Amino acid sequence: MPHFVPNLAIGSEASNTFWLVSWEDLGEITANGEFERLDDNEAERAMFVVRPDRDEVEQFLSRLARHSWLPSLGCDVEPSSLQELLERGEIVAVREARENALDPSQRSLHEQRKVTRILAPVLRSVPIVAARKCILVPGIDLHRIPNRDGYHVVNHAEAKTLLRALADKTGMNAESRAAIGQAITLLSPDWRPPRPPQGLVLLREVPRVAASAPPQEVVTPSQMRALMQKNQEVNLEVVVLGLDGKPLPDIYFTIEAPDDETHEGGLGSSGKTHIASNKKGTASVTLSWNKPDDAN
Numbered sequence: 001m002p003h004f005v006p007n008l009a010i011g012s013e014a015s016n017t018f019w020l021v022s023w024e025d026l027g028e029i030t031a032n033g034e035f036e037r038l039d040d041n042e043a044e045r046a047m048f049v050v051r052p053d054r055d056e057v058e059q060f061l062s063r064l065a066r067h068s069w070l071p072s073l074g075c076d077v078e079p080s081s082l083q084e085l086l087e088r089g090e091i092v093a094v095r096e097a098r099e100n101a102l103d104p105s106q107r108s109l110h111e112q113r114k115v116t117r118i119l120a121p122v123l124r125s126v127p128i129v130a131a132r133k134c135i136l137v138p139g140i141d142l143h144r145i146p147n148r149d150g151y152h153v154v155n156h157a158e159a160k161t162l163l164r165a166l167a168d169k170t171g172m173n174a175e176s177r178a179a180i181g182q183a184i185t186l187l188s189p190d191w192r193p194p195r196p197p198q199g200l201v202l203l204r205e206v207p208r209v210a211a212s213a214p215p216q217e218v219v220t221p222s223q224m225r226a227l228m229q230k231n232q233e234v235n236l237e238v239v240v241l242g243l244d245g246k247p248l249p250d251i252y253f254t255i256e257a258p259d260d261e262t263h264e265g266g267l268g269s270s271g272k273t274h275i276a277s278n279k280k281g282t283a284s285v286t287l288s289w290n291k292p293d294d295a296n
Helices: 023-030 040-049 054-067 081-088 104-125 139-144 156-167 174-186 221-231
Strands: 007-010 018-022 035-037 091-096 134-138 151-153 200-205 234-239 252-256 262-266 272-277 284-288
Touching: 007 040, 007 054, 018 023, 018 040, 018 054, 023 035, 023 091, 040 081, 040 091, 054 081, 081 091, 104 134, 104 174, 104 200, 134 139, 139 200, 156 174, 156 200, 234 252
Parallel strands: none
Antiparallel strands: 007 018, 018 091, 035 091, 134 200, 151 200, 234 272, 252 262, 252 284
């Protein structure tokens, strides 16, 4: 069901389902071409086939009253009252747009959103990364994701691997497997801002580190002194990057630490090294393409 607030689904089959929504939301709902408005007469005819019960109507009207700028709906809480609201224009009916009525870009987005709706409950119930939530979204909707900073973008290759592993899980039904296969074909290639993603994006929840209090233990004076000395250590890390932002390998270094110790060596393929010192102060770092003892 679309996340319209408020909404009321009418119809017993997916192909024959439409939603009653506030007229105030109509512009936003139909803006991207995913949904289209039904003719009011067509909506009324469909409501005679499958009528919602009184409780469903009451809940819908209660949400509508809280959501709408209208102070009062001025109608009884009865299924028949929906027809009055349609006639007054306070609610409208929408359904998924027919694909043949969409242009190519809208059709692609329509297809992406349809796949994500099918797979949303699957990803919630069958985690594909241990203890980490994953969600699949159209790239155009990335900025709308709640708590967006709580997710990493999974690169294209890994996303395909994770989705294939999900399709192979025991108990996966045929519809879900087909949707996963379609999602793989709709995955966006890797991209870098300011270019937008061109397709579906798999997001993985950032792992949360839970801190637990250590058990209370008796610490002797000598252990306390050793602990204090350890905490007094300071670290220096040296990282050398090229203009392309990648580590420069095979750089040699000489570091004069604040405790008067000299450290020499090569940065290696990672382009980095670090040292620890028992004394705070200023360190001197010399970098060279040659070993420190080689002649220039």
